[in-house]
Each structure stands twice: as structure tokens, then as C-alpha cells.
Amino acid sequence: MNTAEYLxxxxxxxxxxxxxxxxxxxxFNILYAIENNPNTNWIxxxxxxxxxxxxxxxxxxxxxxxxxxxxxxxxxxSINAIAGSYAENVPVISIVGAPATKCLDEKxxxxxxxxxxxxxxxxxxxxxxxxxxxxxxxDNAKIEIDxxxxxxxxxKRPVYISIPIDIAKMExxxxxxxxxxxxxxxxxxxxxxxxxxxxxxxxxxxxxxxSLVKRYDARLEFKEFVAKSGIPTTNFIMGTGLIDSDCxxxxxxxxxxxxxxxxxxRLENTDCLIAAGPIYxxxxxxxxxxxxxxxxxIAIYGTYTIVEGERYDxxxxxxxxxxxxxxxxxxxxNIEKPVIGYDxxxxxQGNLTSNYIYPRLQEFIKENDIVIAETGIIxxxxxxxxxxxxxxLHTQTLWGSIGWATPAAFGACMANPNTRVILMTGEGSHQxxxxxxxxxxxHGVKPIILVLNNKGYTIERMLSNKPExxxxxxxxxxxxxxxxxxxxxxxxxxxxxxxxxxKALKVTQIMNKLCYIxxxxxxxxxxxxxxxxxxxxKANAPSASEGYCxxxxxxxxxxxxxxQFGTTxxxxxxxxxxx
Numbered sequence: 001m002n003t004a005e006y007l008x009x010x011x012x013x014x015x016x017x018x019x020x021x022x023x024x025x026x027x028f029n030i031l032y033a034i035e036n037n038p039n040t041n042w043i044x045x046x047x048x049x050x051x052x053x054x055x056x057x058x059x060x061x062x063x064x065x066x067x068x069x070x071x072x073x074x075x076x077x078s079i080n081a082i083a084g085s086y087a088e089n090v091p092v093i094s095i096v097g098a099p100a101t102k103c104l105d106e107k108x109x110x111x112x113x114x115x116x117x118x119x120x121x122x123x124x125x126x127x128x129x130x131x132x133x134x135x136x137x138x139d140n141a142k143i144e145i146d147x148x149x150x151x152x153x154x155x156k157r158p159v160y161i162s163i164p165i166d167i168a169k170m171e172x173x174x175x176x177x178x179x180x181x182x183x184x185x186x187x188x189x190x191x192x193x194x195x196x197x198x199x200x201x202x203x204x205x206x207x208x209x210x211s212l213v214k215r216y217d218a219r220l221e222f223k224e225f226v227a228k229s230g231i232p233t234t235n236f237i238m239g240t241g242l243i244d245s246d247c248x249x250x251x252x253x254x255x256x257x258x259x260x261x262x263x264x265x266r267l268e269n270t271d272c273l274i275a276a277g278p279i280y281x282x283x284x285x286x287x288x289x290x291x292x293x294x295x296x297x298i299a300i301y302g303t304y305t306i307v308e309g310e311r312y313d314x315x316x317x318x319x320x321x322x323x324x325x326x327x328x329x330x331x332x333x334n335i336e337k338p339v340i341g342y343d344x345x346x347x348x349q350g351n352l353t354s355n356y357i358y359p360r361l362q363e364f365i366k367e368n369d370i371v372i373a374e375t376g377i378i379x380x381x382x383x384x385x386x387x388x389x390x391x392x393l394h395t396q397t398l399w400g401s402i403g404w405a406t407p408a409a410f411g412a413c414m415a416n417p418n419t420r421v422i423l424m425t426g427e428g429s430h431q432x433x434x435x436x437x438x439x440x441x442x443h444g445v446k447p448i449i450l451v452l453n454n455k456g457y458t459i460e461r462m463l464s465n466k467p468e469x470x471x472x473x474x475x476x477x478x479x480x481x482x483x484x485x486x487x488x489x490x491x492x493x494x495x496x497x498x499x500x501x502x503k504a505l506k507v508t509q510i511m512n513k514l515c516y517i518x519x520x521x522x523x524x525x526x527x528x529x530x531x532x533x534x535x536x537x538k539a540n541a542p543s544a545s546e547g548y549c550x551x552x553x554x555x556x557x558x559x560x561x562x563x564q565f566g567t568t569x570x571x572x573x574x575x576x577x578x579x
Contacts, residue, residue, distance in 0.1 A: 001171070001172070001174050002029075002033070002168065002169045002170060002171055002172070003136065003141045003142075003145070003163060003167050003168050003169070003170050003171075003172050004029050004030045004032070004033035004163065004168040004169065005033045005036070005037070006142070006145065006172055006174055007030075007033070007095070007145055007161070007163070008030075008033045008034055008037050008040055009037065009174070010145065010149055010177075010179075011040075011064070011066055011093065011149075012037060012039050012040050014063070014064045014149075014152075014153070014179075015062050015063055015064055016040070016058075016062065016064050016065065016066050016093075017039055017040055017041060018040070018041050018043050018058060018066075018414045018415070019034050019040060019041070019042055019043060019066045019067070019068050019095075020043045020045050020051040020052075020054045020055045020058070020065070020066070020067050020068070020411065021042075021043075021044070021045065021048065021051045021067050021068035021069050021074075021078075021095075022044060022045060022047065022048055022051060022068075022069060022070070022074060023044070023070075024069070024070025024071070024073075024074055024097060024112075025070070026070045026071045026096075026097035026098055026099055026112070026165060027068055027069065027070050027071075027074075027095075027096070027097025028097070028165075029097070029163075029165060029168035029169050030068055030095060030097050030163060030168055031068065033168070034068070043414060043439070043443065044439070045407070045410075045436065045439055046433075046435040046436055046438065046439065047077060047435075048067070048069050048074050048075070048077035048078035048081075049077055049078055049080060049081055049403075049407075049433070050406075050407040050410075050433050050435070050436045051067050051069070051078060051081075051407070052067050052078040052079075052080070052081020052082055052084075052085070052092070052094075052407075053081045053084075053403070053404050053406075053407035053408050053411070053433065054067075054407040054408065054410045054411035054414070054436065055067040055081070055085075055092045055411060056081060056084060056085045056090050056092055056396075056404070056408055056411060057372065057394065057407065057408030057409060057410065057411030057412040057415070058411035058412065058414055058415045059085070059090045059091055059092050059411075060090055060214075060394050060408070060411075060412065061370065061392070061411075061412050061415035061416050062415045063091070063217060064091045064092075064093070064152070065085075065090070065091065065092040065093070065411065066092065066093045066095060067081075067082075067092060067093070067094055067095065068095045068096075068097070069094070069095075069096055069097075070096070070097050070112065071096060071097060071098045071099060071112050071113075071122065071162070072112035072113060072122055073112050074096070074112075075094065075096045075122050075126070075162075076122060076125065078094065079125065079126065079129060080401060081401075081404075082094050082126065082129050082130060082158050082160075083129040083399065084396055084399035084401050084404060085157070085158045086129045086130060086131070086157055086158050087398050087399040088211065088215075088238075088279070088396065088397075088398050088399055089156050089157055089211070089212055089215040089216075089302070090156075090157075090158070090215065091152055091153075091155075091156045091157060091158065091159075091215075092158045093148075093152060093158065093159050093160075093161065094126065094130065094158060094159070094160045094161070095161055095163065096122070096160070096161070096162040096163065097162075097163060097165065097168065098135070098162045098163060098164045098165070099113075099164060099165065100164055100165045100166045101137060101138070101164045101166050101167060102166075104119045104164060107119065120135065122162075123135050123160065123162055126160045127160075129158070130157070130158045130159050130160045131151050131152070131155045131157040131158065131159055132147075132148055132151045132159050132160075133148075133159070133160040133161070133162075134147070134148045134159075134160070134161045134162070135161075135162045136161065136162065136163050136164065136167045137164070137167060138167065138170065141167055141170065141172050142172045142173055142175075144161070145161070146177045146179075148161055149177075149179050150179050150181070152179070153179040153180060153181070154181050154303060155302070155303065156215045156216055156302055181314075181316075182316075183314060183315045183316045183319040183320075184313075184314040184315060187312050187313070187314060187315050188315045188319055188320065188323065189323075190312065191305050191307060191312045191315055191320055191323075192320060192323035192324060192327050193327070194307045194308070195274070195298055195305075195307055195320070195324060195327075196323075196324060196327035196328050198272055198298065198307070198308075199229070199231075199272055199274065199324070199328050200328060200329050202270075202271050202272035203271055204266070204269050204270050204271050204272070205229075205231045205232075205270060205271070205272040205273070205274065206231065206232050206233070206234065206266050206267055206270040206272070206273050206274070207225070207226055207229070207231050207232070207233040207234075207274045207275075207276065208233075208234055208235065208236070208254070208267070208273060208274070208275045208276070208278060209222055209226075209233065209234075209235040209236075209239045209242040209243065209276050209277065210235060210236045210238055210239035210242075210275070210276065210277045210278040210279055210284070211236075211238035211239050211277060211279060211284075212276075212277025212278070212279065212301060212302055212317070213239065213242055213276050213277040213317065214239075214242070214277075215277070215302065216277065216302035216303075216316070216317045216318065217318065218276070218277070218316075218317045218318040218321055219242060221317075221318045221321035221322045221325070222242060222243075222276055222321055223242070223243065223244075224321075224322075224325050225321045225322075225324055225325045225328075226243055226247065226249065226250070227247065227249075228325050228328070228330055229324075229325070229328045229330060229331070230249055230330055230331050230332055230333055231249060231274070231328075231331075231333065232249050232251055232266050232333055232335055233247070233249055233250050233251060234250075234251040234252065234253065234254045234260075234263040234266065234267070235253055235254065236253070236254060236278060236279065236284045236285050236286075237253060237283070237284050237285075237286070237379065237383045237395065237397055238279060238284050238395060238397050238398070239253075239277070240253055240383055240387065240393045241387050241391060241392055241393050244389045244390075245340050245341070245386050245387060245388075245389075246389070248335070248337065249333065249335055250337075250340075251263040251266060251335075251337070251338060252338050252340040253383055253384070254267065254285070254286065255286045255383075255384075255529065256285070256286035256287050257287075258286060258529055258532050258533065259384065259529060260338055261338075262336060262337075262338040263338070267290075272298070273297050273298065274298045274300070274324075275297060275298065275299045275300065276300045276317065276321065277300065277301060277302070277317065278299065279398055281397065281398045283379070283397045283398070283400065284397045284398060286533070287533070287536065300317050300320050300321065301317060302316070302317050303315070303316065303317075305317075305320055340386045341362055341384070341385050341386025342358060342359035342362050342384065342385065342386070343359065344359065344363070345359035345360040345362075345363060345498075347498045347499055347502060348498050349497075349498075350497070351496065351497070351521065351522055351525075352495065352496055352497055352498055352500075352501060352519065352520065352521050353521060353522075353525050354377075354381055354521070354525055354526055354527045354528075355528075356498045356501070357381065357452075357501065357519065357521075358381040358382065358384065358385060358527065360498070360501060360502065360505065361382070361385065361422075361424070361450075362385040362386055364422075364505050365385070365387065365388060365391055365422065366388055366391070366420070367388040367389050367390050367391060368388075368390050368391060368419055368420070369388070369391045369392070369419070369420045369421075369422055370391070370392045370394070370412050370416060370419055370420070370421045370422070371387075371391065371392065371393045371394070371421075371422045371424070372394050372395075372405050372408055372409040372412060372421065372422070372423045372424070372425075373393065373394070373395045373405065373424050373425075374395075374402070374404065374405035374406075374423075374424065374425035374426055374429045374430075375395070375396055375397070375400040375401065375402055375404065375405070375429065376402065376426050376428075376429065376457075376458070376459040377426070377458055377459050377526045377527060377530045378424050378425070378426060378452065379395045379397060380526075380527045380529045380530045380533070381526075381527040381529070381530075382395070382424060383395075384527070384529060394408065394412065396408070402426075402428065402429040402432060403429050403430070403431075403432030403433040404429075404433075405423060405424075405425045405429065406423060406425055406429075406430055406433045406434060406436050406437070406449075407433050407436045409421055409423035409440075409447050409449070410436050410439060410440050410445065410447075413440065413443075413445035413446075413447055414443065414445065417445060420447075420448070421445075421447040421448070422447065422448045422450070423447050423448070423449045423450065424450045424452065425449070425450070425451055425452065426451070426452045426453075426454070426458070427451050427452065427453040427454070427455075427474070427477070427479060427518075428456060428457045428458075428474050430451050430479070431474060431475070431477070434482065437449070437482075437483060437486060437514075437516070438485075438486040438488075440488075440514055441486050441487070441488025441489065441490060441514060442486075442488065445514070446489075446512065446513055446514045446515070447514060447515075448508050448515045448517070449483075449514070449515065449516045449517065450517045450519050451479045451516070451517070451518050451519065452519050452521065453479060453518055453519065453520045453521070454520075454521045454522065454523050454524075454525055455473075455474075455476065455523045456472050456473050456474050456523060457472040457474065458523060458524070458525070458526055459526075459530070459534075460472045461523065461524070462524075462526065462530075462531075462534045463534060463537070463538075467523075467524070478494075478518075479492075479494070479516070479518040480492040480493055480494040480516065480517075480518040483514075483516035488514065489513040489514065490513060490514045490515075490516060491507070491508075491511050491513055491514070491515050491516070492515070492516035492517070492518070493507075493516075493517055493518070494517075494518040494520065495517060495518070495519055495520065496520040496521075501517075501519060504517050505517075
């Protein structure tokens with residue numbers, strides 16, 4: 001088969017059946033390979049940035065995602081989306097159609113290029129936001145595809161591959177290659193023994209779960225470890241949904257000092273913390289005031305584990321957790337289970353507020369639902385909910401690129417076409433990428449979209465010195481009418497009271513079509529948690545020009561600890577704080 005067909009076939013074997021992107025004359029041979037494969041589909045998007053976000057949402061559900069763009073103009077348009085996937089360990093492959101090899105070799109000045117030609121400039125631009133890159137030629141096509149997919153599968157991060165027109169249709173061997181990898185047996189046994197000994201000798205162990213458990217496909221092993229061990233368990237915001245809320249040893253989400261004091265107390269008093277897949281960012285960990293004792297910290301990542309300050313490479317997270325389930329002695333702990341989630345919503349008179357919106361959404365969400373929450377104030381409201389069993393919450397809490405959620409919801413719909421997807425986004429974010437609603441209708445997916453209209457960038461208003469600053473204003477739209485601009489089966493409405501929202505949510509349950517609700521609140525309305533976090537940010541940064549960051553002396557992670565962990569997240573956290 002030809003090069004493009006081989007690449008698409010191998011990606012299909014990984015579970016990618018839908019490829020997002022835009023056509024361009026340099027990538028036509030890749031698109032033909034997608035369309036000619038009976039098990040894959042081409043999903044055209046409005047622009048490359050949206051396509052990247054959609055591939056991200058798809059990968060969060062399917063395990064892997066793919067975007068196809070054209071040389072230069074297309075791939076650079078998608079690079080922010082790829083960077084977000086890299087930051088949050090979402091495996092998306094960026095496939096770029098490039099000019100013919102002869103044009104590259106002779107540096108012919110053709111479209112989508114600079115007049116002073118640098119044929120590898122765009123690959124170079126991607127090197128900081130992907131795990132590895134490849135630029136195919138006649139000699140390396142098969143080898144490089146296999147190499148890059150091995151990295152893709154192991155590291156669970158974006159990779160980049162550029163394929164010239166002539167190389168895409170060049171015949172290559174289709175010899176089977178295995179991309180899976182296995183843990184080093186001796187290292188795995190050592191790690192499990194050390195951790196099990198430490199846990200079994202502890203008095204107050206605590207398990208902390210986070211999003212990398214999802215990324216590295218270790219959810220089942222994590223649940224079994226939590227259930228069998230009986231150890232009190234909490235999670236960061238991005239780890240919401242890892243454990244069912246009714247699990248007897250589940251403490252709910254950790255919100256630092258702001259919420260859930262029982263989880264905070266457990267972490268403060270632990271003599272053995274087992275952290276599975278943690279991402280230590282300000283928004284995800286509710287600030288940098290992490291209370292646990294560093295010398296007792298066990299950190300289990302996707303491909304390595306750290307125990308007592310020593311790093312052990314080439315061990316899978318799933319294998320470590322499975323081994324611990326067998327090795328750790330089950331115990332009963334005196335756990336006073338906290339109340340998880342909001343109290344039942346009660347309809348109130350007057351303007352609609354966050355105090356009603358989020359408790360009402362908590363009641364609305366069902367088992368197996370997929371919830372996509374935009375960055376800003378929304379994730380603070382959503383994260384405090386009690387989620388039904390087997391439901392999913394996806395946020396882009398670390399990268400925080402506004403506009404991500406709408407195309408990501410489209411990608412999630414394509415990944416799970418028979419599952420209900422609920423999108424909660426702010427109108428400021430929605431304006432960046434709202435055209436993807438048209439592609440939702442074109443492809444017949446039927447999410448429930450709630451657009452929170454609070455007349456501008458509310459989170460930025462609260463962070464700036466003067467909330468009335470004009471740079472936080474945006475053009476006002478009639479969003480409920482916007483949804484009906486596109487040809488397709490859509491129901492839309494506008495609500496501004498608790499009673500209207502309640503009626504609209506009930507209507508969506510009998511509608512077999514895309515439902516779009518504009519939810520209107522006052523400009524200063526936000527969840528109470530957001531108000532508290534912002535107040536702390538401002539207290540630690542007296543002027544906006546200095547930024548809003550916790551003071552370095554308040555950070556519990558030492559620089560020594562950071563170097564022991566050796567992860568990009570830790571290194572950048574400490575480096576930024578020192579600056």
C-alpha cells in the first residue's frame with residue numbers, strides 16, 4: 001500500500017476512525033487514503049484551530065485523535081490546539097501534507113512559504129509542543145511512521161508527521177508492527193514491593209487521583225486499587241469522575257482550603273500519599289498550598305514511578321496499580337464521608353444566578369453523560385457537582401485556551417455518537433469557535449449546549465483592577481437565534497430565570513435534536529468558589545501588572561523535590577515561580 005494508506009490503517013488500528021481538519025492541495029493524497037478506507041471518515045471543520053480542539057475532544061474519549069492540515073498556513077493555525085493537547089497529555093497526531101520532495105530539495109518558491117525558503121521551519125515550530133516529529137522521505141517513510149507511532153502510544157502525547165505529496169502516494173511495505181510496550185519486569189517488581197511495604201507500614205495513607213490516570217488508560221486498575229485497599233481517596237479537579245461518588249472510601253474532590261475540609265485534613269495528616277497521575281497546576285490543585293509531606297509522597301506516572309525520591313523508568317501506571325491491588329493489605333479506615341455535591345436546587349424569583357445553575361445541572365446530568373466545561377469561571381461551578389456513576393467531565397484546566405470547549409464537544413460527539421454530550425461554555429469563549437455548531441448539525445450529532453451569557457469576560461473583569469475596563473467587553477449576540485442560522489435540526493431558547501432554565505432543561509429530554517440554550521446572568525455573577533479563589537489571588541498580587549500567583553514561599557513543593565520528579569509540569573511550575 002502507499003504511505004498515506006499505511007499511516008491511516010495503523011491509526012485506524014489504534015481506534016481512530018474520524019480524522020478532523022481542512023483540505024489543501026498538499027494533503028489531498030492523505031484525504032483520499034482516509035476516504036478510501038472503509039473504516040475511516042473525513043470530518044471537515046471550519047478552521048484548523050477548531051479541528052485541533054475537536055481532535056483533542058475525540059482523543060479524550062477514544063484514547064487517540066488525529067488532525068490533518070496543509071503545509072505552513074494550516075499547520076500553524078492548529079498549533080495552539082496541539083500545544084493544549086501536549087500540556088494535558090492528550091494523544092493527538094498532527095498530520096501535515098507537504099509540497100513534493102523535488103520542490104523542497106530545490107527550494108522552489110511555491111505557495112504557503114516564505115520568500116527566503118526554510119522547508120523545515122514549520123516542523124521546527126512544532127518541536128516544543130509535541131513529543132517527537134518526523135518529515136518523511138523516500139528512504140525513511142516506513143521506519144519513521146513506525147517510530148513516531150511507538151512514541152505516540154507510549155507517551156500519550158501529540159506527535160507530528162509531515163508527508164510530501166509524492167511520498168504520500170509512494171508504495172511501502174505494510175509489514176505488521178507492534179506499537180505496544182511492556183513494563184520492565186524487574187523494575188516493576190521492585191516498585192510494587194517498595195510501595196506496598198510503605199503503604200502496609202503506614203497509619204494514615206491517602207490516595208490522590210488525577211487526569212493522567214485517564215490518559216494512560218489505567219482507570220479500571222485505579223478503581224480496583226481504591227476499592228480493595230479501602231484507603232481514603234480524593235482527586236484534583238481534572239481527576240473528577242475517576243471514582244464513583246458512592247464509593248465508601250471516596251472523600252470527594254480536593255479544593256485546598258476553599259472546600260471539602262475532610263479531604264484537606266486527610267492530606268495534612270497523611271504519612272503515606274499515593275498520587276496517581278497528578279498534574280500540579282494552580283487551577284487544578286486549587287492553588288499551590290499542597291499540605292502533604294513530601295518525603296512520604298509516592299508518585300505514579302504513565303511510564304515511570306517515584307518512590308522515596310528515586311525514579312523508576314519503564315513501568316506502566318496500569319501495571320503498578322494492578323500489582324499494588326494484589327500486594328497491599330486491605331484495611332478498614334474510620335472514614336467520615338463528606339457530603340459530595342450541591343444541595344437540591346430550589347427555584348427562586350428574580351435573575352438567574354450560579355447558585356441555581358450548577359445545582360440544577362447536577363440534577364440534570366445522568367449516568368454515562370459526557371460533560372465538556374469551558375475554562376474560566378465555569379469549571380469551578382461544574383467541579384463541585386456530584387457526578388453520576390460512569391459519567392465523564394472534561395475540562396482544559398491546565399492549558400486554559402478559551403474557545404476549546406465547543407469544538408472539543410464536537411469531537412466527543414463524533415467519538416461517542418450514541419452518548420449524550422453536554423457542553424457548558426461562556427459566551428466570550430464561544431464566540432471564538434462557535435461556527436463548529438454548524439458542523440455538529442452537518443454530521444447529525446445532538447449535544448445539549450448551554451451558553452452562559454454574562455456580557456463579557458467575567459473572570460477577567462474580576463481579576464483586573466477595574467471590572468468596568470473596556471477590554472473585557474465583547475460584542476453582544478442573540479445566541480439563541482445564532483444557532484438557527486445553520487441548516488439542520490436544532491431547538492434553541494433563551495432563559496434568564498430559574499423557572500425558564502428548569503423548563504428548558506426538561507424540554508431537551510424529549511427533543512431528538514441539537515439543543516441550544518442561552519443562559520443569561522448578571523455580569524458579576526459567578527460561583528462562590530471562584531470569588532474566594534480570586535480574592536486570594538488578589539491578596540497575593542496587589543497589582544494586575546505583577547500577575548496573580550501564589551507567593552513562592554507558600555509553595556510546599558521544594559526545588560529538590562521538583563528535580564526528583566523530573567517532569568515538565570514540576571520544572572515549569574518552579575521556574576515560573578522563581579521568575
